[in-house]
Amino acid sequence: MLQAKCLGVNYGAVRALVDVSFTIHPGDSIAVMGPSGSGKTTVLHCASGLLNPHRGTVIFNGVEMGSLKDRGRAAIRLRNFGFIFQRADLIAEMTLLENIMLPLRVLGEKPQTCSIQATSLARELGIDDCMQRKPALVSGGQRQRAAIARALIARPSIIFADEPTGALDSVNREGVLQLISQQCLSTGAALLMVTHDPDTARICQQQWRMHDGQLLNPPAQRVNSKPTAHGRFT
Numbered sequence: 001m002l003q004a005k006c007l008g009v010n011y012g013a014v015r016a017l018v019d020v021s022f023t024i025h026p027g028d029s030i031a032v033m034g035p036s037g038s039g040k041t042t043v044l045h046c047a048s049g050l051l052n053p054h055r056g057t058v059i060f061n062g063v064e065m066g067s068l069k070d071r072g073r074a075a076i077r078l079r080n081f082g083f084i085f086q087r088a089d090l091i092a093e094m095t096l097l098e099n100i101m102l103p104l105r106v107l108g109e110k111p112q113t114c115s116i117q118a119t120s121l122a123r124e125l126g127i128d129d130c131m132q133r134k135p136a137l138v139s140g141g142q143r144q145r146a147a148i149a150r151a152l153i154a155r156p157s158i159i160f161a162d163e164p165t166g167a168l169d170s171v172n173r174e175g176v177l178q179l180i181s182q183q184c185l186s187t188g189a190a191l192l193m194v195t196h197d198p199d200t201a202r203i204c205q206q207q208w209r210m211h212d213g214q215l216l217n218p219p220a221q222r223v224n225s226k227p228t229a230h231g232r233f234t
């Protein structure tokens with residue numbers, strides 16, 4: 001589904017990525033781990049088309065992302081990718097409902113259809129009682145659940161998550177991780193998640209390690225495992 005070949009990114013003298021290659025298949029769940037500055041976020045940004053690598057290519061469903069203009073890459077992101085960041089990054093002026101509906105609205109769905117789907121997803125994520133509130137008036141855990149709903153509503157084929165529970169306490173962290181893995185299992189979406197935390201990484205089938213811009217355990221050497229009945233991955 002997504003293939004990255006020999007990615008290289010430099011920031012001046014800093015070699016943020018060095019010859020990084022990997023493949024993401026439908027349903028894969030991958031945690032990208034490694035020390036601060038090792039290139040985890042840069043990998044996520046290149047894979048998702050947020051950043052054009054200086055060397056190498058990213059091919060999504062047969063389309064080379066680097067050959068597209070910004071608008072073309074944005075269209076692929078909107079239709080196929082969901083994003084969850086450490087801070088929920090919801091739009092402050094909109095209610096949770098409006099935030100969650102936003103991707104479908106941009107894709108041209110009717111408001112009523114968007115509202116029905118957003119409400120149903122919010123119920124699954126346990127935030128249906130605060131959908132009319134703005135982000136500043138709900139808890140951090142509720143904000144992050146809303147961000148997950150927004151990332152999932154257009155049924156993306158890949159979820160990109162960068163420290164998605166970094167701003168949460170341990171109880172909320174566990175709940176949010178369960179929700180992400182359950183939602184990926186039920187929709188078949190792949191997950192590429194950057195995290196420092198080994199406990200967080202354990203929800204994924206695969207743990208990739210980065211060091212000094214290099215991927216240390218290339219995906220070809222990995223052994224895949226299957227999701228458990230509890231919605232977690234082994």
Ligand SMILES: Nc1ncnc2c1ncn2[C@@H]1O[C@H](COP(=O)(O)OP(=O)(O)OP(=O)(O)O)[C@@H](O)[C@H]1O
Binds near residue numbers: 015039
């Ligand atoms: N916009 C930028 N300008 C200059 N250097 C950058 C920029 N973004 C990243 N870097 C550098 O590239 C390297 C990789 O950064 P990256 O953010 O990918 O690492 P990371 O593993 O995600 O780090 P962290 O865990 O601290 O978030 C680091 O040395 C970083 O300082």
